[in-house]
Amino acid sequence: MQTFSLPEHRIFRVIAAAAAHLQVETYVIGGFVRDIILKRPSKDIDVVCVGDGMALAQKVAGLLPDKPPVTVFKNFGTAMLRADEWEVEFVGARRESYRSDSRKPEVEAGTLRDDLNRRDFTINALGISLNPNSYGALIDEFDGLGDIRRKIIKTPLNPDVTFTDDPLRMMRAIRFATQLNFDIEPDTFDAIARNKERIAIISKERITDELNKIILAAIPSYGFKLLYQTGLLELIFPKMVALHGVETINGNSHKDNFYHTLQVLDNVAKTSNDLWLRWAAILHDIAKPETKRYSEKVGWTFHGHEDRGARLVPKIFAELKLPLNEHMRFVQKLVKLHLRPIALVKDSVTDSAVRRLLYEAGADIDELMVLCNADITSKDHNKVKKYLQNFKKVGVKMKQVEETDQLRNFQPVITGEIIMETFGLKPSREVGIIKESLTEAILDGHIKNEYEQAFAYMLQKGQEMGLVVVKE
Incomplete structure (x- = not known):
């Protein structure tokens, strides 16, 4: 005993x-x-x-x-x-x-x-x-x-009976395999594939709870590969399956965005346990199937996939019964901005471009940089190394601009109330135009975000619009 x-x-x-x-x-x-x-x-x-x-x-x-x-x-x-x-x-x-x-x-x-x-x-x-x-x-x-x-996941009784009785156990099998780095015993694995349609009787909330546990594992890609191989992923998250596959025209192929996404997810998992940052990794390229185009001049393109992806995020969260709150908005923001830091690597990095990125990312800039670092993937290790080195330069530049201009959570010193009081306005289109112009001038570096410079700029803009100062 x-x-x-x-x-x-x-x-x-x-x-x-x-x-x-x-x-x-x-x-x-x-x-x-x-x-x-x-x-x-x-x-x-x-x-x-x-x-x-x-x-x-x-x-x-x-x-x-x-x-x-x-x-x-x-x-x-x-x-x-x-x-x-x-x-x-x-x-x-x-x-x-x-x-x-x-x-x-x-x-x-x-x-x-x-x-x-x-x-x-x-x-x-x-x-x-x-x-x-x-x-x-x-x-x-x-x-x-x-x-x-x-290191085996196996049912104690006939796996077909086990999974027919409670189909959530199919998700749990994959979750335990992922968390423990175990294999699923062949008969048990085959039974998941045979009984996958039974997942339809399980609530979205319970399915997503198991999916989140898979996402929070040390190597979450392992669980997603099992979900894909058993056919469960097609049933619970078809938009992710749509990323799978490579199309070739005239000898030109694009990367398999499914496996790229899993690599980005694993890269993020190495540095962060934040569930929502990991969801941003999963969804960052989710609109590529919808935006994929081929032309003889440039080959494969996915123009606008970041904007389209950001618009898809609320719908995906609703379908999966994920929270439609600040977590969803965080993921949406990162999906929308995920190409911006990488674009700075390709161009000469100007203070203006960095200011705009800091302004738009706000308090989430550090998480955005983690995602963008993770998004640098290639079979060419020298290419990855070069990109990461250039990306470090962007990080240094961002730190310098941040220390000088303090643009994280940036707000212009001239508020809407000051504009209305100065020109005797009520909330209106004119107030919005002046505020927008002020923000652009600060981000472009034409003026500093200091009261005297900003106030003078506001007066000038107001005069250009034919407004009369009623109180200085």
């Missing part, structure tokens, strides 16, 4: 004591056990007892010195409490049966074996005993320990 040492914390002994008092078999089970074996940090403990899980939770709370409150979820037959930094969920062992049109099972009390049978993957069907005569013993009915050592 193989045993594992549970973490040194009173919660495990208290659960064992409560279970002994109630005379119910009790086990720590699932992901917490998997993470102990993998030496991954985890603070979420799932406890299964062959009996009443809610009664066990109440007994555990009563034995803990601080008597934590127990949250009961009657619809799910579970209860939860917090013990220091640990979150512990209790449930009675159960068996499940499914209808074809729903992933919500019909549940009834069952044995430990029944409970293990309903687990999604062998690596999540492991248990550690909390019973007095076998405390710490590993419960491993499906060789989950062996699959952890082999």
Whole structure:
């Protein structure tokens, strides 16, 4: 009998004591056990007892010195409490049966074996005993320990049944493979491809939650390749699949924008854990299929894909049930601006061009630069090296202009209120024209963003427009 040492914390002994008092078999089970074996940090403990899980939770709370409150979820037959930094969920062992049109099972009390049978993957069907005569013993009915050592994602039962019962498990298989850098066992992989259409009964919110976890993995491209190979990506995110492929005319080919996007995503992942910056990487070229053109003179072009892509972002976020808030606007801004810093590499870098970029990017300039660095990809390593060296020069120039002009979150010192008061105007087109002209003059370097220069420029512009000064 193989045993594992549970973490040194009173919660495990208290659960064992409560279970002994109630005379119910009790086990720590699932992901917490998997993470102990993998030496991954985890603070979420799932406890299964062959009996009443809610009664066990109440007994555990009563034995803990601080008597934590127990949250009961009657619809799910579970209860939860917090013990220091640990979150512990209790449930009675159960068996499940499914209808074809729903992933919500019909549940009834069952044995430990029944409970293990309903687990999604062998690596999540492991248990550690909390019973007095076998405390710490590993419960491993499906060789989950062996699959952890082999780095395999595999279902404990027939994978067609597993994925038909709960199609979200197909996304979870790919998510775990991506997070743990495991392979999906061939029969399990083939079953995902066979049952992919079943994903239609899963809500967009649940699908996107799993997709976000894939995106936040160390190497997210691995998960996207699995999603593509199984056919799931076509069903959940067809616009990304549209990036795939290379077209050739007269011997001229463009790059495969699907694999380019995945490389950019991985590049961003090396330097940032920001989910929304990673989404910007995914969507930065999303409009290339719609803007692709070929001409004999210049070959393949994707003119305007950044503007078209930015316009697509709200629709994509809505379809995927992603938040339509500042996160969406951040992604939209980066998609729109992602070519601008790279364009500065090609041209002689003027202060005016840098000012405009700093002005438009605002507080998000650092994230934009991370994205643009990540977007420099090529099989020609010398070309990449050259671009990155030139890109560093742009970064230096931006820092110099930023220190001089302080253009991050820039606002002209002359406000709309000052313009209206000076010329006796109400909110109007004239006020907007003067404000826009002031902004352009500052960005072009014709005047500094200082009150005296800006006020004089405003007066001059007003006179050109035939306005009369009523208050200086």
